[in-house]
Amino acid sequence: MKIQRETMWEAVVQCNAMYDGCFYYAVKTTGIFCRPSCKSKTPKQENVEFFFHIAEALQKGYRPCKRCRPDLDQSTYDPNHEVIQKVQHILENEYDKPWTLQTLSKRIGMSSYHLQRLFKNKTGISPKQYLYHIRIEQAKRLLLQGEKNNTEICFLVGFNDTAHFYHVFRKLTGFSPLAFKHQHS
Ligand SMILES: [Zn+2]
Structure with a gap:
């Protein structure tokens, strides 16, 4: 990305x-x-x-x-770092899929508990929060392109509920999608 x-x-x-x-x-x-x-x-x-x-x-x-x-x-090989990178890579490329901690940990081959802990330890946020960051980045990009409406963007970036999308968008950017668009275009 x-x-x-x-x-x-x-x-x-x-x-x-x-x-x-x-x-x-x-x-x-x-x-x-x-x-x-x-x-x-x-x-x-x-x-x-x-x-x-x-x-x-x-x-x-x-x-x-x-x-x-x-x-x-x-220069230092850290297997945990590799796991983190793998998770980030998956989420960055497949952010529109309906991920849960369970499906993600299954894909990585690690227990949900360990994955959550390790990821949070290393990055300061949970895999879910990371996923939301990616989705909102994509949403911002699509909003500024101006070809899709908010509802379309909501589903395109992987949310399945517009109220949830608005909530996360506002939390991460401080704006509603509409205000963000006005502010930046
Ligand atoms: Zn420095």
Whole structure:
């Protein structure tokens, strides 16, 4: 999934660990690159460059931050990390399916209890919340495209109930779908 620049910037401002491993941000003025979750001071937006791979950041001459150590992520093999990535990959590609924790854990081959715990531990949110993030990202994209109405978008992104869709949308964006569209177009 391609993450929008705006979303990446939000993740940096919020130090959102959910996006760790998805992208890195580098600060032109310091020459250092970080994970989204890094607790260092939020840089000025105009000084930030985004990368999807560590190699790209290194190639451009950025050094890994000593605080969040983005360079350590890939050099140490962590089987749990692989599980998390697998879950994220499945949800990002099949977000419109009616996932439950049970069907997801069956697909991964792990108990629901363990999956929930592991995912939450590593990302700070549950698989379900992650799924909602993906769905709302897609919904935002479709809303701004302007070809589908709210009800169509609700079902396209995987919700089966418009009231629930509106509820989640408002919770994650702070806007109703209509207000979001007005605000951003
Ligand atoms: Zn950092």
